[in-house]
Amino acid sequence: MAFNVLIVDDSFSMRAVIKRTIKASGFNIGKFFEAQNGIEALNILNEEWLDLVLTDYNMPEMDGLALITEMKKTENMQDIPVVMITTEGSKQRVAEFIAKGAADYIKKPFTPEEIRQKLNRIMGETDDGEGILDDGDEELDF
Amino acid sequence: MEKESLMTAMKNSISEVLEMMFFLPIDLPDIALSEGLWGSVTGDILSARLGFSGPFSGYFIFCVPEKLAASLTAGFLGRGEDSITENHVTETVTEILNMIAGNTFSILDNQSVFDLDIPEMVSFDDIRNRQNSSDNTIVIPVNTLENPLELQMIINT
Numbered sequence: 130m131a132f133n134v135l136i137v138d139d140s141f142s143m144r145a146v147i148k149r150t151i152k153a154s155g156f157n158i159g160k161f162f163e164a165q166n167g168i169e170a171l172n173i174l175n176e177e178w179l180d181l182v183l184t185d186y187n188m189p190e191m192d193g194l195a196l197i198t199e200m201k202k203t204e205n206m207q208d209i210p211v212v213m214i215t216t217e218g219s220k221q222r223v224a225e226f227i228a229k230g231a232a233d234y235i236k237k238p239f240t241p242e243e244i245r246q247k248l249n250r251i252m253g254e255t256d257d258g259e260g261i262l263d264d265g266d267e268e269l270d271f
Numbered sequence: 272m273e274k275e276s277l278m279t280a281m282k283n284s285i286s287e288v289l290e291m292m293f294f295l296p297i298d299l300p301d302i303a304l305s306e307g308l309w310g311s312v313t314g315d316i317l318s319a320r321l322g323f324s325g326p327f328s329g330y331f332i333f334c335v336p337e338k339l340a341a342s343l344t345a346g347f348l349g350r351g352e353d354s355i356t357e358n359h360v361t362e363t364v365t366e367i368l369n370m371i372a373g374n375t376f377s378i379l380d381n382q383s384v385f386d387l388d389i390p391e392m393v394s395f396d397d398i399r400n401r402q403n404s405s406d407n408t409i410v411i412p413v414n415t416l417e418n419p420l421e422l423q424m425i426i427n428t
Binding site: 220 | 287288291292344347348349359362363365366369370372373374376377380381382383384385387389
């Protein structure tokens, strides 16, 4: 099954790298969507069919935690798994992400292997370790 | 917080971020070598600043020659240097600082919560002209095959 993924990060470079890393990981992707903050993400979530949201924590306008809170209040969004991709690594902060409803978190810096394992687990896919491309095989598109 | 622990966390963080995300081999020379760090660099030097607060507060400064920053950006994005823009470069520089700062605190103490500000670009000349007390400043010089770079942590007193 291919999954539609929304990447939320105020840095387009980081969004591009996350896209590239997911592609390199071998995770089964349908379409990518991108947003610069939580508000843009909610607009996309209202219009598109999405299976998974990957969001940064620290963003202007609306941060990752506020995005999760809004999604959990909205019927057609509350069951979409959200993964925090963040530099935040404190146990208390991670517990806060999970308590708010995040399915998991990925700490920057990350590897394609970490991304694949976490996303496959969350989406209930078998993780056979195959499909990892050599990093740099795919050029980024903007 | 002991300065030695902070230095170790900063060095480990720099290594993890630059080697894992940028595939950049680095060398962390003795602190005494940092005085002449920028002497051999030609071209502009880019600087980014990131404030933090928590059990203690202050800010990080990350300085990198523009040429090296462009090379890192091209590698990060998987593109040729001729197709990257100034905006790509500044976003990459601020993202490097964001990752190094967050990772430093994770390595240092994952029980404590530190809040990070949004990173911003600042003038390298302003950084150089500002005299911080050595008591509250930690400087980590970094050598790469191309050019040096530097991470500073200034702790508010």
